[in-house]
Amino acid sequence: MQKLTTLISTALLTTSTTLAFGQAHNVSGGYQKPTDPQVIENLEQWQDMKFGLFMHWGTYSQWGIVESWSLCPEDEGWTQRKPEHGATYNEYVKNYENLQTTFNPTDFNPQKWADAAKAAGMKYVVFTTKHHDGFAMFDTKESDYKITSSKTPFSSNPKANVTKEIFNTFRNDGFKIGAYFSKPDWHTDFYWWNYFPPKDRNVNYDPKKHPERWEKFKNYTYNQINELTSEYGKVDILWLDGGWVRPFKTIDQSVDWQKTIKVEQDIDMDRIGGMARKNQPGIIVVDRTVPGNWENYVTPEQAIPEHPLDIPWESCITMGDSFSYVPNDNYKPTKKIVETLVKIISRGGNYLLNIAPGPKGDYDQAAYDRLNELAGWMKINQNAVYATRTIAPYHQGDYYYTRSKDSKIVNVFHLSEGDTYQQPNEYVFQVPDNFKVKKIAILGHKGRLDWSQRDNQITLRSPGTRFNYATAIQLQSK
Structure with a gap:
């Protein structure tokens, strides 16, 4: 996820959604309603579903740390590194990337997740196919930094391509399928070029000075998204994170984190979105925080707008304190989850509830307990939840x-x-x-x-x- 510290107020149908430790969205005049009839129909169905499952999972679960962000050389609370994982930045990065060689989630059973999520009333799933650290949870041909690499112990497991297993399992249970994908990739030399040290979350060279390298990154990104939208069955949502990878002209100088973007990072979303729609007619594309043709709905993070919005939106909120797995995390009570759902749907949004699998490939029992309690409430009250409007x-x-x-x-x-x-x-x-x-x-x-x-x-x-x-x-x- 994108970690920001902006806190802004919300006005009905105007300026912004309210965010705490989240991501700011200017929604006044920036939203472009899709015109493709299949996309419009898909969005309508998605808005009817109201409740979805988000999953952040990667090699970082072995350390029980925040996803990817400790690799980022910014001095923020969520980028801090534990000394036991490396005394210097370079040592830390080496040890982090070496987690690939010990990642072996042998308890992975996506049917167990789908059963619990379906009973709890969830209707769609968004899975992190690749986070900012660049580790692919699918069998990409673009990189060997992936779960199916021979360097990864789990690669010998029949279910090694976890993205394919998750998508197939949840799809068979009637879920809409969403592919989270990070536009920035801090592992590839095409984004963080090893000729320069990384300075912050952004590309560490000037794409205008090195256009051939940036072109390679654009093609690398295009090819991975092409794989996800052509080789993994029906995909309903392409959920793109990392909003600092954007055309320079789209930067909103009123948003603090966007002020840190100093160079052009246009990856040609028309080319990517057009390809995705060709592969998956009607696919919803969510280019987070980049208003325009490819942000089909907006995504406040860890917070709820104070008032209804007249555009499609979804709050992504963690069940625990973290998007990634943390041992003994503080899971929200079921009462709080129900209240959050009610507040979100009363304001016209969808609730994307994040549960993070652990290093062995399963949820904490506390997460299953919450889902089971939710199941009892949703079984009684579902008619007041689904296919509703403000x-x-x-x-x-x-x-x-x-x-x-x-x-x-x-x-x-x-x-x-x-x-x-x-x-x-x-x-x-x-x-x-x-x-x-x-x-x-x-x-x-x-x-x-x-x-x-x-x-x-x-x-x-x-x-x-x-x-x-x-x-x-x-x-x-x-």
């Missing part, structure tokens, strides 16, 4: 609103503060303007309900049924 007033007090796409049903979620869900004796909330209530139901309760309406206010007596994490009330129109 409706005013969006959020009032403890109540959050969504509607069915035909606007015949309004869903009202009740949340409560604290570690455990506090079910009120009475639910008191406003009805959206011009919505005539004919019938009320609480998902998970089969008995009679006692309710009344005065003007636009509903008072609903809480039934005897007890609910976990949140209550979903459905209003049916006359």
Whole structure:
């Protein structure tokens, strides 16, 4: 992921999404709605799905450190290196890259992940095929720095091409498939040329002074994305990270991290996107933070916009504290995950929840526990989650609103503060303007309900049924 420290405010349909330790998006006038009918249809289906699984996984899981970023010679909290992994920068890099020779995740079983994610209500998956460190979790022909290399012990395993195994398994279970791919590659000599030391996250030479080297990097990137979109079955989303690799003219000087980009880093997204669409008609392309034709939805990181946005968006948020595997990570309570889902969908977004596999190739048990608890809640409340859209007033007090796409049903979620869900004796909330209530139901309760309406206010007596994490009330129109 991109690590930034920008914190900016959000205004409805205007400036930016709110980010903490995340990534800033200017969405006022920068978003270009796709015109390809197949892309539009794919985006509509994706927006209906609401809930997806993100997975950051690589050799770095063996050290239990943040993904890739310790290789970056910037003095930031997330780039710090542990002395036991190398006394000097060069020694550290050598030891980090040598992790390839010990990476052997023999517990890898993508069906176990797919089963747990599907039960928890997830509908699509985005997997890190290659992060900034350049280690490919697929069988690329462009590099030997990959999981299928003979240098990697796991290469002898029948499931060594983990990207192909994950994509096939999740696709067979009905998931949309997303390929995360880092545009910058800190391993290849075409990006961090060994003639110069790297200075920061950016390319370490001037592409205008060395156009032949930059052309090799462009082709290297193009070829790897061509592999992913032509050799791995149907791919629905191409999720491109590393927004500093961008045309210089697109830099937003109001965003701190973009000010560090000093040279042209245009990799010709028209060529890449055109190829991807030829290989995968209708594929959603997400060129993060680069507004224009190839950012089909925006991706606030580790935070939620404060208000609804009128463009497609997705919050990518970790289940633990880190995107990558950290031993004994602090996993968010299921109540918090449910609340996050409700807030996101009430504002029109999708929730991409990251779970990081460990060095042996499996999740921590705590992650499975959360998914199992989510499964119970989603089984009861899924009708209020999927294929919904925003409706005013969006959020009032403890109540959050969504509607069915035909606007015949309004869903009202009740949340409560604290570690455990506090079910009120009475639910008191406003009805959206011009919505005539004919019938009320609480998902998970089969008995009679006692309710009344005065003007636009509903008072609903809480039934005897007890609910976990949140209550979903459905209003049916006359």
